[in-house]
Amino acid sequence: MATLSLLSPPPSISSSLHHNAAATTRLILRTPSLNLRTPPHRSLSIKALSSPSPSPPLTQDDLKKLAADKAVDYVRSGMVLGLGTGSTAAFVVARLGELLKSGQLKDIVGVPTSKRTQEQAASLGIPLSILDDHPKLDLAIDGADEVDPDLNLVKGRGGALLREKMVEAASDKFVVVVDDSKLVSGLGGSGLAMPVEVVQFCWKYNLIRLQELFKEEGCDAKLRLDADGKPYVTDNMNYIVDLYFKTPIKDSGAAGKEISAFEGVVEHGLFLDMATAVIIAGKDGVSVKSK
Template sequence: MAIAAATAAALSSLSSSSSPSRLFLRTPRALTPRTPRRPRPFSVKALSAPALTQDDLKKLAADKAVEYVRSGMVLGLGTGSTAAFVVAKLGELLKAGQLKDIVGVPTSKRTEEQARGLGIPLSVLDDHPRIDLAIDGADEVDPDLNLVKGRGGALLREKMVEAASKEFVVVADETKLVDGLGGSGLAMPVEIVQFCWKYNLVRLKELFNEEGCEAKLRLNEDGKPYVTDNSNYIVDLYFKTPIKDGPAAGKEISSLEGVVEHGLFLNMATAVIIAGKTGVDVKTK
């Protein structure tokens, strides 16, 4: 009876305790389910491709044109910003061993310096009068693949080299496309001898009065006449309306005494590679 009474007293004491929860084991912290965290808000910004610059487009066209090149070819190397990308790519392929035994015939001193610096073997028309392929840029391209060239000042050498080529591939960006030659409103160059240049400037302007032509002697930044690699001057013709008959215009310009060459490259291009924002397009006749 004494034991039963003691047990009952102990239970009574525990039941009256202020902390009844101590009768139970605590659930381990690791097993306690956690209230899931609300995910932090986030946003995804649409990433748009960077717009292609004019130099990007020129490089795209140049890379495509170099696909025409094969080892062992004699190549006409053009002049200008687009042609410089072609020469640079040729230098890369030579260095990597992907092209071998090519020979370049440069169309200007500027191109010659660039090609020589890249290790491209060079020659001249006297030693290679038959060229496999010429690649060059253009200032204007019409729907018949006729061209205006020479705003870089190398039109005489360009025309000589490209006329001697079995194939002439032109590289350009879409801004060079025109409905008719002279249609861009930019210069159509004519190379003339220095002797009595004003006399020929006036005669060139009078040839194209109907097209509202303006004729200007090309000047350097210092205000002195620009001199070509062949020691000639350049008269730049600016047309308000496109030239109506390219072959007839070229013939009339060439008939003037003192004219060395003009920038109309007619029926010469075998393919024109145009780089635009939607891709590269190859036009052939």
């Protein structure tokens, strides 16, 4: 780099300056020779710095797995467990299988709520039984389709509502695992199906009655169909009528009683005053709500 220096004038110039009225200072621009070598005691390095890549957002399955893993913390060796049905419950069953295989859990018995869950649990080596042999369960773990502020639930979009309700009602504790998309201010508030299991005989008769019952909520009742367009048949050989509400159910307790009073209705998807705790996974982590 060029440096600007103030230098005293050489003698020849200095002597002549004595004859001038004012002394003059001469400015000389000195440019040192360029040295491209880095001094020995210094190292020259160039680093390309970039901000760390942000973590990808958690998917709904990621959140379900977080909640499922937390729920399994409630399980102890020797327990008889109700095993739920659906995508979230499948993560619970998978985790139980891992813990059994590693020896962290021992001597548990599962009571499945559907044929799908039975097949999954059996494939993982989880010992299974039925309510007839174990009418009192220590704990049931299952997902939910909706959860209101009082921990009341809508369940059964997976089609296993009757067996789910029987098993979970027989359990000392019922732990629910959901992601935060399932939280609603009132049941039916998601606008998605609230299922009612009905006998096949004269199913349309009950569909019409159910729609009329919830006329004020703008209910639309539809027979559930399978992938082939045929009526969906439950593990109990029944049909399902799905109720879709434009506004939440005003009194879920009264609604449950009125639905159950219809002849030909087997069970409904309102699970009221049953949950002991609800584990909720969201973007900020996992939280637990209990009564």
